[in-house]
Amino acid sequence: MWGLDEDGARAIRSKESLICPWCGSKYRGRRLASVLLHEMSRKSYQYRSLRELACAKESDRQPILILNWIDGLSEILKGVPNVVQTEFFDGVTSGEIHKGIHHEDAQKLTFPDATFGCVISSETLEHIPDLEKALSEIRRVLVPGGFHLFTIPMKNSVERTETRSVLDSDGQIVDQIKPRLHHPGGTWGWPVFTEFGKDFAEVLRKKGFMVCVDRQELSELTVSQMSSICPVFVVSEQSKSS
Numbered sequence: 001m002w003g004l005d006e007d008g009a010r011a012i013r014s015k016e017s018l019i020c021p022w023c024g025s026k027y028r029g030r031r032l033a034s035v036l037l038h039e040m041s042r043k044s045y046q047y048r049s050l051r052e053l054a055c056a057k058e059s060d061r062q063p064i065l066i067l068n069w070i071d072g073l074s075e076i077l078k079g080v081p082n083v084v085q086t087e088f089f090d091g092v093t094s095g096e097i098h099k100g101i102h103h104e105d106a107q108k109l110t111f112p113d114a115t116f117g118c119v120i121s122s123e124t125l126e127h128i129p130d131l132e133k134a135l136s137e138i139r140r141v142l143v144p145g146g147f148h149l150f151t152i153p154m155k156n157s158v159e160r161t162e163t164r165s166v167l168d169s170d171g172q173i174v175d176q177i178k179p180r181l182h183h184p185g186g187t188w189g190w191p192v193f194t195e196f197g198k199d200f201a202e203v204l205r206k207k208g209f210m211v212c213v214d215r216q217e218l219s220e221l222t223v224s225q226m227s228s229i230c231p232v233f234v235v236s237e238q239s240k241s242s
Contacts, residue, residue, distance in 0.1 A: 001179055001186045008156055011229040015151075016184075018220070025072020027218070028122055028151050028230050033073050035149055035214045035232040036118065043117075043145070050076045058082055062117025065141065067106055068124045084116075106134040114143045121150040123183065127190040129167045135207070139237060147236040153183065154231075158197040165193045201233070210236050 004012065018027035025033075033050050040047055045060065047053040053061060054076055063082040066074055077083045086104040095110035096103050104110065106121075107130050119138050128134045138148050164177045173180070173191055182189040201211045212234040221229070 001181060002155065003157070004155065005157075012153070014221075015230045020072060023072040023075065025070075027221075029070045029072040030218060031230045031232050032070060032120060032122060032149055032151065034216075034218060035234065036073075036120065038214075039118070039147060039149070039234060053077075054080045054083075062143075062146075063115060065111070065116045065119045067104065067119065067121040070120070070122045073120070084111075106137060108133075109137045109141055111141045113140055114146075115141045117143050117146045119146070119148045121148070123151060123153060125150060125152055126192050126194050126196065127183070129165075129193050131194050132207070135204075135209075139209075142236070145236070147234055150233050150235070151230060152196045152200070152233070154196050154198075154200075156198075158195060159199060160197040161200045161203050162195050162197065163193065164195050165191055204233075204235060208237060 015028050016026055019025070020030065037047050037050070037053070040053070040062070043062070045053075045056075045062065047056065050073065058081045061080075061082060064077070064084070066077065066083070066085045069085070069087055074085055078085060084102065086102045087098075088105060089098045089101075089103050092098045092103045094103065094105040094108050106124070106128055119142060125131060125134065142148065162177060165173050165175050165180060168174050177195065181192040181195075183192060201213055204211045214232040214234060215228040217228060217230065
């Protein structure tokens with residue numbers, strides 16, 4: 001349904017799998033962890049691993065918001081002081097605890113301004129109906145110099161970022177591009193509202209963000225003889241340094 005060629009499909013499969021037998025993380029989770037540690041080191045926080053970050057004194061660790069569960073990374077940081085793990089549930093009010101999990105809608109976060117040094121999301125932005133509003137909210141809750149780390153699904157042949165679907169005034173999905181896509185199953189799962197093209201970094205820059213796309217894959221990928229399959233976006237305001 002998405003029109004992937006074999007190389008593209010193989011890259012997506014690898015990004016979503018290559019499961020670690022010890023922590024259960026997918027490859028994209030380990031990529032996020034690697035970039036997180038690198039960005040922390042640039043801000044004088046030196047951590048050799050996520051577990052070391054989790055064990056650091058609260059005063060030595062920036063507050064972190066994780067917008068969706070990320071296998072491996074979320075397990076290690078679960079319950080760590082000043083690390084907030086959230087999920088999204090249909091029909092639940094933003095900020096409520098649902099089945100023991102903090103619910104948040106990225107389009108209307110309930111946290112005060114300048115709360116977090118880092119916001120992390122993975123394969124989530126494409127499912128948000130009002131992406132611009134969500135990006136604005138994430139920017140609002142970041143402290144000066146804070147940054148948003150995220151991964152998104154991208155297809156190499158797509159040049160421009162486009163809206164696949166929107167919500168009408170009744171909250172019903174209206175397709176701008178057909179067929180309607182869902183992740184992870186094409187016809188089932190979360191609907192895709194935005195399809196990200198090669199221009200997305202430039203789109204963000206035009207909206208006032210500073211953008212770095214980290215394409216330094218982990219050494220384990222050399223076994224698969226594949227090039228960049230999981231770029232990680234590091235985004236902050238242009239007037240700030242990340």
